[in-house]
Amino acid sequence: MTKHDKIVLSRRGFLSAAIGTAGAVAFNLTIPAPAHAAAEPVELHSWVVIKPDNRVAVRIPQVEMGQGCTTALAQYVMEELDLDPVQTDWEYYDPATNQARDNVYVHTATLASFGMEMLFMPMRTAGAQIRAMLVQAAATRLGVDAGSLSVEGHAIGDGSASVSFAEVAADAAALSVPQGVSVKDPSQWKVIGKPLDRVDAFSKSTGQAVYGMDLQMEGMKYAAVKQSPVYGGKLISFDFDAIKDMPGVIKAVAIKAGPTGYTVPPTLWDIIDWEMDDAVAVVADTWWEAQQALNALPITWHEGRHRATSTDSIEADLGAALDAGGMVVRNEGDVETALQDAAQTVEAEYHYPYLEHAPMEVMNATALVDGINVEAWAPTQYGDEALRIAAYAAGITTIRAKFHMTLAGGGFGRRLHNDYVSQAVQVAKQMKGTPIKLIASREECLARSYYSPIMTARFKGGVDADGNVTAWKSHSAQGRSVLQPYGMTRTVFPFANINVQYSSVEDTPLPFAWMRGVGHTQNAWMNHGFMSELAAAAGMETVDFHLKHLRTDAVAEDRADKDDAIARIKRFQRVYDHVLSKAGPAQEQGKGRGRGVAVYDMSYVPGFHSSCIGIAVDLRLEDGDVKLERVTASVDCGLAVNPQIIEAQIQSGIMFGLSNAINGKITIADGKVEQSNFDSYDILRLGEAPQMDVHIMPSEEKVPAGIGEGAVPVVIGALVDAVWNAGGPRIRRLPVRDHDLTLRG
Amino acid sequence: MTKLTVNGQEIEVDASPDMPLLWALRDKLGLTGTKYGCGIAQCRACTVHIDGEAMPSCQIEIGDVGASEITTIEGLGEDGSHPVQRAWVSGNVPQCGFCQSGMVMAAVALLEKNPNPTDEEINDEIVNICRCGSYSRVRAAIHQAAAEMQKG
Ligand code: FES
């Protein structure tokens, strides 16, 4: 085994990847050999590291979980420093440094498609400041005026003399960070807006990429974990003697319930379920041995008050909340009178199931506790929180803790919770000096997660004799959740009479998580679907009906957000036009062929919108099943920093939304999740995937909007319309495959 | 001790014969390019070649492998120069990448049997789960690799 000796990683700095070499941007400059280069890498202004060989590493404060941030965020700094992609690496920010330096990395939680937008100014500004520092140091070294110098190919010079970045890095680091430095004008951009190849495509195509689950250390042992199968259950006892002679088995340990998010002072985070239940872990020489022994371990649980809870009982609670009336979150005009006066009224009830993120890499963390220190490694979407959790679980201050981010095999919101970090540290604490890699099986991951919440909504709408919506009423009730009625309140249509109510049923057992698309995913397709029901009542084509109601002249004069509402309607019109023209004429609708079209912008509050995305789904209903043919997407994402990554993210969001909507549901019986693995929680496969054509719309915007999530809510609305237009059932409850998909008579 | 032939080398693994090949590769031999996603033959992240045939390594006990040749993603070549890998890189296929070792191994095995597969044949053979939904680029890269391989 010489060629493939066990890879033993050093305990830090193992994640550094070369920026892809295939040159979307050509830098054909010869890099001068560093004459007096520093022998050690030099950190500049927290954001870059200049290495002795003149390569430059850019610090990335977001987790790479597939969205391409290690390529696209690096482009911000590369632009300002005119870096050569071939000579540029990336490394993760260090959470402990971020804490010590007062959140110098600005935005370190990876969520809500915010990364590219939130770091657009900070990372470019840092790049510009670092450039100024390097130029100043070079001017001093060369004895010339800084204004005469230019930067090219990791070197600074004036045509007659030059120095490399590495030569002046240490001098530059001694300078104070200049303020008031301006970033490049967009007309000067060479890297921002270019489809640079992914930095990680090679390592991920060769098996060389190291994920959290792949970490290996000298003397490391493996832990398999099982939390109380019933939510809120308590561990009574386990019988280690029954398994102690099984192969490889070392120990079984109890893991205590506790916080999995530990934010001080309390913030928004504290209203979310950052909790986990008691668990048991078995430690062995290999993970498989640990899991086999855990399966055989006799464990006694106290199941607690949720032991009789089921999906039906939760839905009954949601129904009761709807009967009782909710918090009014939007009210304009007089909806009740308008309903009475309507030529027709329509009522419907919509349902959304619990869902789990199911990223391909299961939850895992590696930890080492050596008495007064704790060090942990994990794929997480929030490294700062993981650091605090590691310290909390070890019972020490964060000053004594180190946390290292790893590549993540997907996340989708699941990894904002650091339960697995706490579990790994708790095991390591009971085995001091031994590195522990804790891995949750797929079964454990599905049964013990944080879930996109279940939701039921009731709609009532009124239409006049000319097919105008005159009244719109909705009330949604969610299982344990943060307040997320925004998809309901933020309807783009300027209804004169609208009433929106919201209820949250807190006493549901499954803990809450955001999932890709967040509350928009539940809300937007329901709003869209009910609008399509009103279209049917009015006897109109769904797309025509939606377009007919995108009326800027109907926005009430006295609306506080009038200008924003009008701009938003115009944006939706542009995106509808674009996607309809790209999708081309639809085949004859009905008899098994259907097209659905939807547009949405993930707006949370007036003035805050994400990318506006339009999607057309073309499908067939055949043999009682849905066959996806083609999905066309038009994306207005403002500044497109890296178009090829945007295309991939939109395709990814489309598949995520379709897979969840067609197949996905998590159900509960006796307080336990009923799905156990991909055989009962299926993901769409390649053979079921449609052709996907993604069009990035031209934009005058010079600021990027998020693209990771936006396709998810939209595609579901388009899907349910397409099923209906093909002659299938009206889908008011997901997943689609729970319905009889034979054609209507 | 169980004897295995992995990537052209004979090695002895100190593990009970019922250990799935996946875990012997990962935890005993440090070959972590082969991934775990489900353990029940659903996701195919664990795909390796057994005598050239794509198989889910989570389903094969090491005691049953015998003299068969095992090839993992690491054994496709150290420099990533297999045409399938080159197509994967130039096509920017991976997102999170966790499924991609298995995807690459499945694609290589497919192209060995069928140098110019149709879309239908790709649908039938590539049953790996990609939660990131990289399927469009996977399909395009398989066609690209097939074209490259036929040029020779
Ligand atoms: S791990 Fe083997 S098929 Fe999923």
Ligand code: FES
């Ligand atoms: S690239 Fe993430 S699972 Fe396929």
